Amino acid sequence: MAFKxxxxxxxxxxxxxxxxxxxxxxVSITIxxxxxxxxxxxxxxxxxxxxxxGFQQFINSKxxxxxxxxxxxxxxxxxxxxVWQLIDVSRIYFAYDTNVNVMFERETAVEIPxxxxxxxxxxxxxxxYLEEHYSKQLKQFVEYEEKExxxxxxxxxxxxxxxYEILNNATHSSETIFNECRVIKPIAFExxxxxxxxxxxxxxxxxxxxxxxxxxxxxxxxxxxxxxDLFHIDHDITIRDNGFPLYEIGLFNKYIDxxxxxxxxxxxxxxxxxxxxxxxxxxNNTRSSFQxxxxxxxxxxxxxxxxxxxxxxxxxxxxxxxxxxxxxxxxDFFIHNYGGQHGDVxxxxxxxxxxxxxxxxxxxxxxxxxxxxxxxxxxxxxRQECHSEFYTISMMDDIERKPLQNLYEFDVYFSxxxxxxxKHQPRMEFVEFICFYASTISLWFGFSIVAxxxxxxxxxxxxxxxxxxRNSSISGIDQKNPNDNSKLEIM
Numbered sequence: 331m332a333f334k335x336x337x338x339x340x341x342x343x344x345x346x347x348x349x350x351x352x353x354x355x356x357v358s359i360t361i362x363x364x365x366x367x368x369x370x371x372x373x374x375x376x377x378x379x380x381x382x383x384g385f386q387q388f389i390n391s392k393x394x395x396x397x398x399x400x401x402x403x404x405x406x407x408x409x410x411x412x413v414w415q416l417i418d419v420s421r422i423y424f425a426y427d428t429n430v431n432v433m434f435e436r437e438t439a440v441e442i443p444x445x446x447x448x449x450x451x452x453x454x455x456x457x458x459y460l461e462e463h464y465s466k467q468l469k470q471f472v473e474y475e476e477k478e479x480x481x482x483x484x485x486x487x488x489x490x491x492x493x494y495e496i497l498n499n500a501t502h503s504s505e506t507i508f509n510e511c512r513v514i515k516p517i518a519f520e521x522x523x524x525x526x527x528x529x530x531x532x533x534x535x536x537x538x539x540x541x542x543x544x545x546x547x548x549x550x551x552x553x554x555x556x557x558x559d560l561f562h563i564d565h566d567i568t569i570r571d572n573g574f575p576l577y578e579i580g581l582f583n584k585y586i587d588x589x590x591x592x593x594x595x596x597x598x599x600x601x602x603x604x605x606x607x608x609x610x611x612x613x614n615n616t617r618s619s620f621q622x623x624x625x626x627x628x629x630x631x632x633x634x635x636x637x638x639x640x641x642x643x644x645x646x647x648x649x650x651x652x653x654x655x656x657x658x659x660x661x662d663f664f665i666h667n668y669g670g671q672h673g674d675v676x677x678x679x680x681x682x683x684x685x686x687x688x689x690x691x692x693x694x695x696x697x698x699x700x701x702x703x704x705x706x707x708x709x710x711x712x713r714q715e716c717h718s719e720f721y722t723i724s725m726m727d728d729i730e731r732k733p734l735q736n737l738y739e740f741d742v743y744f745s746x747x748x749x750x751x752x753k754h755q756p757r758m759e760f761v762e763f764i765c766f767y768a769s770t771i772s773l774w775f776g777f778s779i780v781a782x783x784x785x786x787x788x789x790x791x792x793x794x795x796x797x798x799x800r801n802s803s804i805s806g807i808d809q810k811n812p813n814d815n816s817k818l819e820i821m
Contacts, residue, residue: 412774419758419766426637427757434748440563442513442533443625443721444596445577445742448546448610449589451488452481454501460484463499488542493671494683497540502585504536504547509580509737511536511549518559527578533560539600542673542687549577552596553650561596567744575622575741583738586615591740593625593721598650604660604674605653611723615738619731623742628720629751639754641716651715659706660699664688 457480460468467487468474474483488496511530515523519532530536530549534556537548552561563576581589590610592600601607613621632641642652649655657675664672670688671677692698726743758766771777 408774412770415770415774416767419763419770423758423763425757428633428637428639428754429757431753431755433751433753435751436566436568436748437745438566438568439517440565440567440576440744442516442550442561442563442576442596443627443719444548444551444594444598444600445579446546446548446592446594446600446607447579447581447589448544448592448600449507449586450481451496451501451540451543451545452484453587454507454545454585455481455484456500456502456506459499460487489687491686492683493540493677493681493685493687497538497545497677497679497683501540501545504538507547507581507585508536509582509739510578511580512578513550514563514565514574514576516560517562517564518557520564526574530577530579537599537678539676539678541602541676542690546600546602546676548600549579550596551599553599565744567746572744572746575743577742578739579741580737580739581615583615583619583736586738588612588614588616589738591623591723593723593742595719595721597719598654599678600676601651601653601657602674602676604672605657605676609720609722611725613738613740615731617731618728619735619738620729621740622726622728623740624724624726624747625742625745626722626724626747627745627749628722629749629753630714630718630720631751631753632714632716633754633756634716637754637756640713642711642713643716644710647709649710651718652710652713655710656703656706659709660702663702663705664692668692 464487467490468483471483471486473479473486488500491500512527513530513533514526515528516533519528534549534551534553537551537553539546539548550561552558590612592607592610594600594607611623632639634641634643644651644655647655649658661672661675661677661681664670665682665685668688670686671681673687673690673693677683
């Protein structure tokens with residue numbers, strides 16, 4: 331007996347199946363939950379994008395006309411032009427080139443520079459100490475016995491003395507060499523010092539160092555993270571009277587012979603000729619008793635990688651600059667290979683002083699210096715320090731010595747010339763890079779933040795409407811068909 335299916339009052343499709351293989355006939359009624367009219371109105375992303383690009387005719391009629399071809403050619407040209415311009419802008423930015431801004435600046439608060447005075451090592455020998463402790467060795471030298479050249483005898487003696495003995499005992503200290511050292515009081519002393527000048531040692535101790543020919547005394551160094559207020563002076567060069575000396579320094583003439591005066595950054599210890607500090611001024615203290623000096627300051631600021639200036643902060647590896655690192659590396663090389671200190675490296679109490687100077691013929695070997703420098707690249711590299719300062723000293727006046735004057739004095743005046751500041755900056759800043767990208771896309775496609783935001787909001791709104799309509803259609807079908815089974819089989 332076959333059952334005749336009843337007509338459905340719903341919008342779902344009905345399927346009649348008659349299985350001839352089974353003993354009895356089977357009728358299958360299937361309810362289709364998909365709403366065709368809802369599917370036709372569902373929002374589609376890619377057709378929307380095509381219509382935005384001018385292909386509305388193609389979307390609607392599935393045909394391409396001349397207008398669509400023109401739109402396609404125009405869109406292709408716009409894409410190619412945009413890509414070319416974006417690549418060109420990216421090439422400029424990712425080259426990491428720098429522009430150098432040259433600025434001429436007058437200091438509104440003067441920064442105290444470092445001053446180093448170097449003199450003959452054997453002229454500053456502590457003769458009383460040597461007579462007391464090394465008289466037997468000195469008498470073995472002909473120069474000393476015949477009183478022809480006692481300084482030559484001291485030179486021979488010093489080759490057999492440790493660095494510690496030479497630096498701290500066999501030569502005079504700054505307390506003996508200096509008659510006075512005064513500097514204009516910095517900001518840190520303005521509230522509790524009445525005098526305009528204070529002793530140099532109040533801002534930092536006088537730093538002493540030696541090489542195998544000279545002993546040097548450095549003033550005004552900031553090597554131990556002291557406060558900047560100790561080294562800044564409240565003096566605006568632009569509007570103030572600059573006829574005041576910054577430094578007033580006096581030395582006892584009998585201990586010096588044609589000393590050299592250097593000016594350098596206070597942040598770096600004296601490095602000597604081997605460290606690139608060759609801008610010294612040699613004075614004739616036998617002819618002059620008083621001299622006035624001025625200086626010019628040059629500042630160089632570089633950028634770290636990935637920029638091509640490729641600078642380095644050497645404080646991160648325990649040094650003050652590239653050449654400070656190289657000096658220590660060359661010192662270690664000499665100690666390891668020759669058992670003594672490099673004769674040209676200014677040696678202070680931060681080095682191992684229980685050694686001797688290595689023979690001078692090693693330091694004069696240019697090929698050896700090339701080998702050392704190449705070996706030290708592994709530790710120090712070739713990268714310049716990110717901030718560096720250079721000083722050029724010049725004489726303003728010279729007063730001849732008069733009889734019975736036993737002092738040599740010199741004053742260092744404020745720099746009345748504007749400092750030259752070379753500052754490297756990115757050829758293109760990151761914010762410029764982003765602006766170029768945004769403006770390029772807007773130029774070729776007419777996009778803007780407002781239009782893009784409205785498009786996104788429109789897409790979200792259209793999707794929400796389509797989803798809501800689909801959900802309402804499904805719920806309507808469920809209400810008309812309370813039975814959850816979507817497929818009814820009648821055996």
